[in-house]
Structures are given as C-alpha cells and as structure tokens.
Amino acid sequence: MKEAASKQIESILKDYHWMMNSIKILRDSMKDAGEGLTAQYGIEATLPKPQGVTSDPVYKEVVRREKRYTRIAQYEKIVQIVQDRMVVIQDDREVEVLHWILEGKSYIWIAQHMGFSDRHIRRIRDEIVRKMSVMSDRSEKCVS
Numbered sequence: 001m002k003e004a005a006s007k008q009i010e011s012i013l014k015d016y017h018w019m020m021n022s023i024k025i026l027r028d029s030m031k032d033a034g035e036g037l038t039a040q041y042g043i044e045a046t047l048p049k050p051q052g053v054t055s056d057p058v059y060k061e062v063v064r065r066e067k068r069y070t071r072i073a074q075y076e077k078i079v080q081i082v083q084d085r086m087v088v089i090q091d092d093r094e095v096e097v098l099h100w101i102l103e104g105k106s107y108i109w110i111a112q113h114m115g116f117s118d119r120h121i122r123r124i125r126d127e128i129v130r131k132m133s134v135m136s137d138r139s140e141k142c143v144s
Contacts, residue, residue: 005133012082013129017104019075026072030065085132094131097124 082102089098093114100110107125111118 006129009082009085009132010125010129012078013098013101013125016079016082016102019079020102023072023075023079026068026075030068030072082132085135088131088135089128094124094128097121098128101125101128 086098089095096114097110100113105113107118107121110116111121114121116124
C-alpha cells in the first residue's frame with residue numbers, strides 16, 4: 001500500500017502544474033454559459049428531427065459543459081491530495097524544491113537555481129514523496 005501511495009503522490013507532483021492551469025482555464029471558459037446559442041423557433045422548430053439524437057444546440061452545450069465540470073472536479077480532487085499533505089514538509093530545502101516542482105520547473109532548472117546537482121534534487125523529491133505517503137498511510141489507518 002505504501003508503494004502505491006508513493007507512486008500516486010509522485011505522479012500528482014509531476015502533473016500538478018498542468019492540472020492547476022487546466023482548472024483555471026476551464027473555470028474561465030465556463031463563466032459565460034450558453035452565450036450565443038439559440039433554440040429554433042418558427043417553421044424550423046416544426047421540421048422533423050433525426051431519430052435518437054437531439055438537434056437542440058442548447059442541450060448539446062449543456063451536456064458538453066457538464067462533462068467539463070466533471071473534469072474540473074476530478075482535477076481538483078487530485079491536486080487536493082498534495083495540498084492536504086504539504087503541511088508535513090517543514091525543511092527549508094524541501095519546501096523550496098516542492099514549490100518549484102509544483103510550479104512545473106524541471107529538476108535541472110531547480111538544481112541550477114538552488115546550486116545543487118539534479119541527483120540531489122531528486123533525492124530531496126524522494127524524501128518529500130516519502131513524507132507525503134507516510135501521512136497518507138496514517139490517514140488511511142485512522143479511517144479504518
């Protein structure tokens with residue numbers, strides 16, 4: 001179980017930056033719900049429609065947006081895992097490395113910025129993952 005938690009947290013750390021950007025962009029794009037859509041009126045509304053499919057553009061837009069809201073909720077749930085566990089990272093170096101990882105910087109960039117080797121940054125990352133996965137193991141035991 002511990003190995004699975006470590007792999008999950010490591011994966012989330014790698015994907016965190018683009019997920020946060022996607023959440024921001026998706027939320028912004030969803031602000032103007034249905035703008036510019038019109039339903040058919042008059043003679044067009046009385047014409048036969050294909051069987052089994054709705055041709056209502058408003059309905060299609062609602063379905064599309066519902067899928068996007070679901071995607072936003074999935075991303076939020078995933079990034080919340082890391083955000084809940086950030087409190088266990090206390091060491092200054094670990095806090096700095098975690099910050100830059102969450103900003104989407106490469107290990108080489110972080111190493112150059114901090115004056116360490118990229119192997120050292122990876123060891124610090126491994127320690128961050130270990131601490132976060134230990135916290136997730138404790139929270140699972142409390143729930144059981």
